[in-house]
Each structure stands twice: as C-alpha cells, then as structure tokens.
Amino acid sequence: MEALFSILIGVFFASAVYLMLSKYSVRILLGIAVLGNAVNLLLFTAGRLTREVPPIIPVGVDVLPDTTANPLPQALILTAIVISFSFFAFLLVLTYRGYQELGTDNTDEMRLAEPKDEPLPPLGY
Amino acid sequence: MAAPTTAPIDLSAAMVTAPTALADWLVIAPMGLMIALGAALMMVRHKLWLHGWIAIPGLVALVLLDALLLYRVAVHGPFTMTAGRWLPPFGISFTADLLGALLAFASGLVALAAGIYGLRDINDTGRRYGFYPFLLLMMAGVTGAFLTGDIFNLYVWFEVLLISSFGLLILGSEREQIDGALKYAVLNLLGTTLFLIAVGYLYAIFGTLNMAQVASLAGEQREGAPLITLSALFILAFAMKAAAFPVNFWLPASYHTPRIVVAALFGGLLTKVGVYALMRVMVMLFPLEREELSLVLAVIAALTMLLGALGALAQSDLRRMAGFAVIAGIGNVIAGVAIGGATGVGGAILYAMHSIVVMTALYLLIGEAARIGGSWSLQTLGGLYREAPWIAAGAFVIFFATAGLPPFSGLWPKIMLLKAALDVGAWWLSAALLVSALILTLALGRVFLLAFWRPQLAGAAVGAPIAPNSWQRSTPIAGLVAVIVVFGLFPDAPVRLAQAAASSLADPAAYIQSVFPAGGAE
Amino acid sequence: MNTLILRTVAPPITALMLVFSVFVLLRGHNEPGGGFIGGLIAASALAIYGIAYGVSAVRRAIRFHPMSIAGFGLLLSTLSGFVSLFAGVPFMTGLWIYPSFFGVEVPLATVISFDIGVYFVVVGSIASIALALEERETD
Numbered sequence: 001m002e003a004l005f006s007i008l009i010g011v012f013f014a015s016a017v018y019l020m021l022s023k024y025s026v027r028i029l030l031g032i033a034v035l036g037n038a039v040n041l042l043l044f045t046a047g048r049l050t051r052e053v054p055p056i057i058p059v060g061v062d063v064l065p066d067t068t069a070n071p072l073p074q075a076l077i078l079t080a081i082v083i084s085f086s087f088f089a090f091l092l093v094l095t096y097r098g099y100q101e102l103g104t105d106n107t108d109e110m111r112l113a114e115p116k117d118e119p120l121p122p123l124g125y
Numbered sequence: 126m127a128a129p130t131t132a133p134i135d136l137s138a139a140m141v142t143a144p145t146a147l148a149d150w151l152v153i154a155p156m157g158l159m160i161a162l163g164a165a166l167m168m169v170r171h172k173l174w175l176h177g178w179i180a181i182p183g184l185v186a187l188v189l190l191d192a193l194l195l196y197r198v199a200v201h202g203p204f205t206m207t208a209g210r211w212l213p214p215f216g217i218s219f220t221a222d223l224l225g226a227l228l229a230f231a232s233g234l235v236a237l238a239a240g241i242y243g244l245r246d247i248n249d250t251g252r253r254y255g256f257y258p259f260l261l262l263m264m265a266g267v268t269g270a271f272l273t274g275d276i277f278n279l280y281v282w283f284e285v286l287l288i289s290s291f292g293l294l295i296l297g298s299e300r301e302q303i304d305g306a307l308k309y310a311v312l313n314l315l316g317t318t319l320f321l322i323a324v325g326y327l328y329a330i331f332g333t334l335n336m337a338q339v340a341s342l343a344g345e346q347r348e349g350a351p352l353i354t355l356s357a358l359f360i361l362a363f364a365m366k367a368a369a370f371p372v373n374f375w376l377p378a379s380y381h382t383p384r385i386v387v388a389a390l391f392g393g394l395l396t397k398v399g400v401y402a403l404m405r406v407m408v409m410l411f412p413l414e415r416e417e418l419s420l421v422l423a424v425i426a427a428l429t430m431l432l433g434a435l436g437a438l439a440q441s442d443l444r445r446m447a448g449f450a451v452i453a454g455i456g457n458v459i460a461g462v463a464i465g466g467a468t469g470v471g472g473a474i475l476y477a478m479h480s481i482v483v484m485t486a487l488y489l490l491i492g493e494a495a496r497i498g499g500s501w502s503l504q505t506l507g508g509l510y511r512e513a514p515w516i517a518a519g520a521f522v523i524f525f526a527t528a529g530l531p532p533f534s535g536l537w538p539k540i541m542l543l544k545a546a547l548d549v550g551a552w553w554l555s556a557a558l559l560v561s562a563l564i565l566t567l568a569l570g571r572v573f574l575l576a577f578w579r580p581q582l583a584g585a586a587v588g589a590p591i592a593p594n595s596w597q598r599s600t601p602i603a604g605l606v607a608v609i610v611v612f613g614l615f616p617d618a619p620v621r622l623a624q625a626a627a628s629s630l631a632d633p634a635a636y637i638q639s640v641f642p643a644g645g646a647e
Numbered sequence: 648m649n650t651l652i653l654r655t656v657a658p659p660i661t662a663l664m665l666v667f668s669v670f671v672l673l674r675g676h677n678e679p680g681g682g683f684i685g686g687l688i689a690a691s692a693l694a695i696y697g698i699a700y701g702v703s704a705v706r707r708a709i710r711f712h713p714m715s716i717a718g719f720g721l722l723l724s725t726l727s728g729f730v731s732l733f734a735g736v737p738f739m740t741g742l743w744i745y746p747s748f749f750g751v752e753v754p755l756a757t758v759i760s761f762d763i764g765v766y767f768v769v770v771g772s773i774a775s776i777a778l779a780l781e782e783r784e785t786d
Binding site for chain 2: 020025028032035036039042043045046047072073076079080083084086087090091094095097098101102107110111112113114118119120121122125
Binding site for chain 2: 712714715717718719720721722725726728729731732735736737738739740741
C-alpha cells in the first residue's frame with residue numbers, strides 16, 4: 001500500500017513541478033495547490049498506513065484502544081491544510097491583483113521591480 | 126454531562142503534575158504578548174492614533190521580556206514549558222536556550238527601532254493597511270521560531286511570520302510591490318513546503334517531532350536511516366529561507382519594493398530565522414551529517430558571500446545594494462555552520478546577531494539618505510555630508526560594521542570565522558571571507574563617496590520637498606549605531622555568550638535535560 | 648449572479664448556514680466539527696450573500712470589518728491560553744468550570760473559548776479574502 005501511495009505522491013510532485021515551471025502565474029498557482037496536496041499525502045503516508053479505527057476514545061473508556069490509527073500525522077495534515085489553504089487564498093488575491101495592476105500573467109514580462117535597463121552606478125565623479 | 130469522576134488512571138504518566146513556576150512563562154510571554162497586542166490592534170485598525178500608543182509600549186515590553194529571558198537562560202541554563210500540561214513529547218514544548226534567547230533579544234531590539242521609525246515613516250494609508258498589527262504578528266512569528274522546541278511548531282511559526290510579512294510587503298499595494306510580492310510569496314512558500322516535506326520524513330524516521338527527543342535519538346537511529354538525504358532537504362529548505370546562493374533570487378527581487386522600514390525589518394530578521402533554523406537542525410540535531418555535508422555548506426557559503434558582495438557592487442539603487450549586502454552576511458553565517466566547532470558556530474551566532482542589528486540600521490540609514498537626497502539612486506545622490514553631517518557619521522559607522530572593519534561590531538564575528546576557517550585548514554573559505562569583505566568595502570565606500578562626499582549635483586532635484594527630520598526617525602538609527610559601537614568596543618560579553626551558545630548547541634545535554642528532566646527520553 | 652432565484656434563496660440559505668456553523672462549532676467539542684470548519688461554513692454563508700446582494704450589503708450586515716472580527720478571535724484564543732497562568736499550570740492547559748443554568752449543568756472550558764476564537768479568526772480572514780475577490784469581479 002505504501003508503494004502505491006509513494007507512486008501517487010511522485011505523480012503529484014511531478015505534475016506540481018511541471019506546472020510551477022510554467023511562466024504563467026496562474027499555472028504556477030495551480031502547481032502550488034497540487035504541491036500542497038502532495039505534501040499532505042506524504043505526511044499521511046509517513047505516519048504509516050494502517051487499516052485501523054479512527055483515534056477517537058469510545059464512550060466509557062479513558063484511553064485509546066491499541067488498534068487505533070496514529071492521530072499525530074492527521075493533526076499535522078490538518079494544520080498543513082489550514083495553512084496551505086490560507087496561503088492559496090492569499091496568493092489567489094495577489095495574482096489577481098497582479099494581473100489587474102501589471103496587465104499580464106506572464107512572469108517574463110513582470111519586470112517592474114527589476115527593470116532590465118537599470119544603469120550601473122557611476123564610476124567616478 | 127456528569128461532573129468529572131475521579132479518574133482511575135495515573136495522571137503523572139501523561140501530564141505535568143508539579144506546579145508551574147511563574148518564571149517559566151517567560152518562554153511563552155513574548156509570543157503571547159505580541160499576538161494579543163497584534164490582535165487588539167487588528168480590532169481597532171481604524172483608530173489610527175491608537176496604533177503607536179499600543180505598539181511601541183508593546184515592543185518595549187517585548188525587549189524587556191527578551192532581556193529577562195536572556196538573563197535567566199544565561200544564569201540558569203535552558204528551560205522549557207510544554208503547552209497543555211502534557212508531558213513532552215506529547216505536548217508542544219517551548220524551550221529557551223542561549224542561541225534562541227540571544228537572537229530573540231537582538232530581534233526585539235530592531236523591532237522596537239523599526240516600530241519607532243515607523244511612527245513617522247508610515248503614513249495613514251500604511252497604518253490603515255495594518256503596519257503595526259502585522260509588525261507585532263511578525264515579531265510573534267520570529268520570536269516563536271527562536272524559542273520553540275518542536276520542529277513542526279517551528280514550521281508553524283515560519284508560516285506566521287511569512288503571512289505577516291506578506292501583509293507588510295504589499296503595504297500600499299503599489300504596482301512594484303505587487304510584482305515583488307508575487308515572487309517573494311511563491312518562492313518563500315516553496316521553501317516552507319520543502320521544510321514541511323523534510324518534517325514529514327523526520328517524523329517517518331524518528332516518530333517524534335520534539336527537537337530534544339530527535340537530538341537524543343539521532344545517535345541510535347543513524348544506522349539504516351537516510352539522515353543525509355533528510356539533512357540535505359533541510360539545508361535546501363533553510364537555504365531558501367535564508368537566501369543562500371542558488372536559491373536567493375527572491376530577495377533582490379522583492380526587498381527593495383516595500384517601505385524602507387519594512388525592508389529594514391525584513392533585512393534584519395527574516396533571513397536570520399532561516400539561518401537560525403539551519404543551525405538548530407544541522408548543529409544540534411544532525412551533527413555528524415553536518416560534518417559529512419560541511420563541504421557542500423562551505424561551497425554554498427563562499428558562493429553566497431561572493432555573489433552578495435559582487436551584487437552589491439553592481440547596484441545603483443541603494444535599497445537593492447543593501448539587499449545584496451544582506452545576502453553577503455548570510456554567506457558568513459553559513460560559513461560558520463560549515464566549519465563547526467565552538468569558534469565556527471560561535472562566530473556564526475555572533476555574526477547573525479550583528480547582522481540583525483546592522484542590516485536594519487543600514488536600511489533605515491539609506492532611508493534617511495534617500496529622504497534627504499530625494500532619490501534612491503547613486504546616479505543622482507550627492508552632497509549628503511554637507512546636508513546632514515550626523516547621518517553621514519552614522520553611515521560611516523554602519524558601513525564599516527557591514528563590511529566588517531574595526532572598530533565596530535562586524536569585526537569580531539569575522540575574526541572568529543576566519544580563525545575557525547584557518548584552524549580547519551579551509552584556506553579558500555577564509556580567502557572568500559576576506560575577498561567578499563573587501564568587495565563589500567568597495568561597494569559601501571563608493572556609496573559613501575558618491576552619496577555623501579560628492580558635492581551636490583547641479584541638475585539634481587534641489588529644493589524637492591524634504592520630509593522634516595524628527596526624533597522618531599533619528600533615535601532608532603542613533604540607538605542602533607550605539608549598539609554597534611558598544612558591541613564593537615566591548616565585545617567580551619557577546620563573544621562569550623555566543624561561544625557558550627555554540628557549545629550548548631553542539632552538546633545539547635542541558636537542552637534535553639530541560640525538556641525531559643527525568644532523563645527518560647525514550 | 649443577480650438572478651431572482653438566487654436573490655430569493657440567498658437570505659434563508661445564509662441564515663441557515665450561519666446557524667449550522669454555530670452548531671458545528673459547538674459540536675466540535677466532543678465530536679467531529681470545531682472552530683475551523685464552523686468558521687469556513689460561516690464565511691461561505693457570507694460569500695453567498697455577497698454573490699447575491701453585492702459586497703457592500705455584506706459589509707453592512709456584519710457591521711464590523713472582517714479583519715476586526717479576525718482580530719477579536721485571535722485575542723480571545725490567545726487570552727484563553729493565558730487563563731492557565733492563574734491556575735499555576737502550563738500554557739494552554741484546558742480549565743473547566745461547571746456552572747448550572749436553570750438546573751442544567753453546563754461544562755465550560757478554556758478549550759471552548761479557544762475554539763470560538765478560532766471560529767472568529769476563520770470567519771474574519773476568509774470572509775475578507777472572499778469579499779476582496781468578489782469586489783474585484785464587479786468593478
């Protein structure tokens with residue numbers, strides 16, 4: 001099962017990298033979204049895949065039964081999902097603003113902060 | 126639901142039963158204070174006059190708390206508080222050791238300086254966009270990263286400071302800022318994602334995220350675990366955060382776009398969090414892997430400092446020049462990590478502290494130069510020595526310190542790094558240290574020559590409206606310059622503390638002891 | 648998106664979702680649910696209302712600026728963590744009280760106030776992002 005998941009994670013990573021190598025900001029954004037999911041899946045697999053019950057303490061018992069799944073990776077993934085979700089939302093607004101203000105989604109043409117023909121400093125006075 | 130019945134299980138197996146000492150709260154208090162005040166400021170965002178009155182006392186309190194924390198750690202050694210009363214490693218531990226406390230104190234100082242400078246530099250629009258709330262939340266993230274004892278929690282603090290830095294970066298939403306912010310956001314997000322991947326692998330190998338436990342388990346797990354791969358992944362992630370050579374391009378693309386006080390904070394703090402994490406993980410958690418990879422780190426360090434110095438030489442925009450100076454400084458710190466040992470890592474820690482103060486001062490100073498000269502460009506600046514002799518004096522000190530020339534704060538860490546490099550026979554690394562310092566001296570000397578010494582240009586923007594000087598602008602710079610001078614003239618205490626921090630990082634017995642008092646890190 | 652159907656349906660749906668979000672928030676105490684998911688539901692309710700009636704109607708309806716709501720939530724959560732300062736236990740330790748209202752015992756805890764804080768943080772921040780995106784669409 002882990003092998004299957006590893007392949008799946010690899011496919012996720014590959015497509016994320018492919019998308020992020022594009023020069024259009026929307027594709028980069030999609031690549032980041034896929035990358036976030038790839039990492040979440042990785043965390044999930046890193047916590048070992050088991051076919052066991054969810055880690056919720058049943059009524060009338062004080063501790064978890066022995067056969068429950070590991071809750072920690074799930075907590076990590078939850079945190080990571082929350083963070084990557086909010087980042088994605090922020091980046092979405094930012095790219096949209098970028099598209100509006102800069103008039104392009106082509107990163108090659110986004111040279112406002114680093115103009116191409118900036119002069120060298122004077123050599124003397 | 127019925128009232129709680131007396132539990133039949135032994136609570137002391139899972140929870141802290143001893144009452145918590147009030148002093149232990151020191152390790153939580155800086156973050157708690159910053160988040161609470163930042164949140165309060167978010168609530169009253171539209172009452173602009175309140176911002177300064179809440180933020181500045183808050184930052185003063187932060188500096189005091191950090192100073193108390195540093196005192197306690199220096200006298201009594203590391204201490205820990207684990208959230209939620211759970212025993213570590215089940216609860217998230219916050220552990221203050223000398224390294225974290227030193228850097229937290231230095232960053233508190235520059236945050237206060239930037240906060241005061243911002244009183245005048247940030248106009249009403251900037252405040253409405255939330256300069257002070259974001260500043261406080263970013264300080265929570267920075268301090269939290271320095272003080273946490275849990276590696277996933279470190280990731281969370283990284284994200285806290287990252288998201289507040291986004292807010293600071295696009296303060297005002299100018300077109301240039303959006304352009305810079307896009308690159309900054311995407312590449313930094315990629316860096317933290319790499320960090321998260323590394324954390325996932327770390328958990329898969331060790332089954333724990335508590336740094337003290339990982340440090341004590343690393344020896345046993347070394348057989349058969351791909352720790353070198355894991356270390357390389359951590360190095361890549363933190364190098365990206367720290368803007369080290371092959372992955373540094375987001376920094377010069379974005380650091381010159383925000384308001385100068387924001388750039389000062391970024392240049393002082395953000396990259397240092399990256400190198401802090403590098404030190405914490407590579408020196409404390411994986412010391413043997415650091416030795417294996419020391420050549421890689423040394424090459425990265427040499428290239429980073431040379432690239433930074435050469436880049437600074439090629440810029441005519443003062444802010445971009447300062448951005449490359451930040452990168453050159455990062456190269457120095459990584460060189461110390463690559464060399465290792467008490468002198469090498471101590472030099473790196475000292476350099477990081479020096480860099481936090483000096484880079485903030487450098488950015489604030491060029492902000493002043495541009496305010497008086499009316500331009501950011503070396504093409505048009507001139508005559509500042511005549512216009513503002515005190516600013517020129519400050520520039521003299523700050524430029525000397527940045528380049529590592531005596532008698533200011535840059536000298537001592539550089540000497541430690543050089544000595545450490547020569548001790549291990551890495552002559553080429555010490556050559557790189559010296560050459561980069563030389564090039565940086567040239568670049569900064571030229572700035573002094575052109576912007577300050579040169580008479581005012583005839584066609585320059587004479588009579589352009591100059592924002593009036595005020596104590597809000599001059600005191601932070603004067604304060605930081607005073608720190609640089611005192612640090613340079615009386616280096617004994619900082620050097621001793623940095624060396625002690627380095628040796629406790631290399632031998633984390635006291636750190637582990639503070640997290641697991643019984644010694645039972647099973 | 649200014650259709651008659653949406654405009655008619657949006658208010659009851661929004662109200663229903665807001666109530667449901669509070670239900671999910673409180674349910675999260677012992678069962679799946681909680682502040683984050685509740686906040687998301689509430690934020691999407693506001694987003695639906697915004698799609699139907701425009702962003703300014705939403706801003707009027709929630710009275711406070713979304714970021715102020717988020718700030719309030721953050722403050723509440725942080726202060727919940729610091730309640731344990733006065734009990735002599737570490738940061739973020741859950742502390743309980745069991746007051747009785749009309750003869751019914753209601754267990755209250757700092758855990759709940761923390762979760763309510765999270766709810767407000769999520770409502771505020773996600774709503775402000777959603778409203779920013781919707782605002783751009785119209786102009």
